[in-house]
Amino acid sequence: MVQENRKKYILKALNEREFISVNEFVGQFSVSPMTIRRDLSELEDKGFLIRKYGGAVKSEAVGNMFSFNSRVEKNREQKEKICRTASGFVEDGDIIFVDCGSTLFRLSRYIIKKNRLKVITNSLPVVSELINYSNIKVTFIGGDIVSDRKAAYGSTAEKLIGEYHADKAFIGIDGISVNNGLSSYDEKEARITLRMAGNADKVFLLCDSSKIEKDSFYRFAPVSLIDVLITEQEVDSKIISNYKEKNITIITK
Amino acid sequence: MVQENRKKYILKALNEREFISVNEFVGQFSVSPMTIRRDLSELEDKGFLIRKYGGAVKSEAVGNMFSFNSRVEKNREQKEKICRTASGFVEDGDIIFVDCGSTLFRLSRYIIKKNRLKVITNSLPVVSELINYSNIKVTFIGGDIVSDRKAAYGSTAEKLIGEYHADKAFIGIDGISVNNGLSSYDEKEARITLRMAGNADKVFLLCDSSKIEKDSFYRFAPVSLIDVLITEQEVDSKIISNYKEKNITIITK
DNA sequence: GTTGAATCGATCATAAACGAACACAATCCG
């Protein structure tokens, strides 16, 4: 059986049962455990399931009021990839800011294995993803809740961020260009992002390649605000060197 | 049976009974007691149950953020009744504090029809109930998130409450008596409650009758802190007059 | 209280599962 059919079969099996094991498919398809593990890993990246020791369970996507509507989300795979890359920069014991937004939200699932992590965020989806993991301390930036963003904003929120300092900040934007810096579609959001970046030692910008060298309408900071730009695919080498000049590293995997 | 199934089964069993024992699962799953103990320990960390000698009991924690909380909550009907009564005191245009806890959480659904309401709370379940109603502005008190209470606590949270003033505070406690005042099982929770009450013009205490004239271990305020006590059934007229002397009205419907 | 049985949790040992790296074959494409 070919790879595609195998994956379809796996998903079908998962619809009928709560848990599927690696070994059952090893028998059924006559392939090695490694192959099944790879299949499951890819399906996990796409958000179809969650791997567990020995197999996998259904993706819990439903039921969490604070989670984004993932089925219809665009660029989902790219976001997953960016976040997976970004999670490599999170170390045990870190204190990190996590900005709000649909990209940053996906970072949560890649950091739940870290130890003694402290996460400071204004995003409700991030909180609800992390709340059940005792190895992670979550601090929520309070303020006025904006329902369509599912996050806290406003002067209180901004002021509160100033009371914390983090090792790393993971932020999102709507556009970035060497000449015009970081830009956002929403001013209140930009102010939160700016504060988080300002109170962290190292700043990681997570954005998909479509936003690079594009500007959104509210420009709020020079590119020097960030240290690392993480995106999902190779970028023009000319662009890379432009950012390099500003001491910004672009990372794609 | 694999680990994942085991845990799900354990939680299912806990939904049907008050107490589950380690030994019953040792028999059912053919694993060692140590394994079950480890399972229970992990489930406790995530806030799904509370371990006791020989097994575990249900967690008090509320939460509509989680997939399998359809368990039958204790005293649920009484809490509903108390909250329905309390909602009668909420008026259009009010600014109100809502404390955290399983009783106060139920207040949300009775106030969603009000107009121009502003709700200030440290409870995540309350936020998630109200977030989709545009007629209600929600302000979340940030701070350290405590997973089993699903709310924010700590010095930041306490300080933040001081920055707000509300028309009314709706609070909960674990015990109240004329002589010893309000008491709580948890000190950090008491401090939040105290701040909310202190920053509101009128204070409504929501508690079921089993807590009246009972003391919990941390006494944190005299009964004069509150203005109105809302409970679910008729209280002894002697008690009513004792509270009346302190200018507290007891309301039962 | 005292005592004894049951339970608990820290620790160690073991087997299974895991993933990174490398190797190999099949396929694609200039």
Place this chain on the structure above:
DNA sequence: CGGATTGTGTTCGTTTATGATCGATTCAAC
């Protein structure tokens, strides 16, 4: 044809789940 890509299997060191041991703790009966 030859290089690149893709899918798979193998190896091997690491991680995870589990069970066993054993002293400490808890509970209940006295």
